[in-house]
Amino acid sequence: MSRYRTAHDVLRAEIDGQEVLLNTKTGEYHLVNSTGRAILVSLEEGQTLQDSAAEVAAEAGEDLGRVADEANVFVHAMCERGLLEEIE
Numbered sequence: 139m140s141r142y143r144t145a146h147d148v149l150r151a152e153i154d155g156q157e158v159l160l161n162t163k164t165g166e167y168h169l170v171n172s173t174g175r176a177i178l179v180s181l182e183e184g185q186t187l188q189d190s191a192a193e194v195a196a197e198a199g200e201d202l203g204r205v206a207d208e209a210n211v212f213v214h215a216m217c218e219r220g221l222l223e224e225i226e
Contacts, residue, residue, distance in 0.1 A: 139186040142213055142222045144178070159221050168221060173198075177209055181222070187213055 144150060149160040157170040157178055170178065173194060180190040187209060195205035216222040 139188055141184065141186055141225050142181045142217070143225050144182065145220055145223045148221050150178075161220050163220060166219075168216075168219065174212055177212060178222075181213075 144159075145161075147162045149162060151158045152175070155172045155175065157175040159168045159170065160166070161168070176194050176197075177187075177190045180193055181187070185193070188206065191206040191209040192202060194200075194209065195202040198205070213222060217224065
């Protein structure tokens with residue numbers, strides 16, 4: 139099972155339930171909505187991507203398969219942008 143963490147060169151701040159991330163290597167800011175923030179927080183707490191998606195789906199009353207697919211796309215996009223890194 140995959141685990142992720144915020145990359146070392148990324149600064150994070152919570153603003154009104156959303157997350158702002160700054161990639162200090164590129165100087166680019168990224169705004170993440172509350173659902174993405176929930177995934178980031180759970181990943182930082184050591185949960186796997188699968189567990190994070192299950193938690194978000196349960197809290198939102200949404201279909202686990204759809205949430206898991208969207209969480210996977212989100213996390214991989216974050217990795218491509220240098221904001222997250224896989225640790226397992």
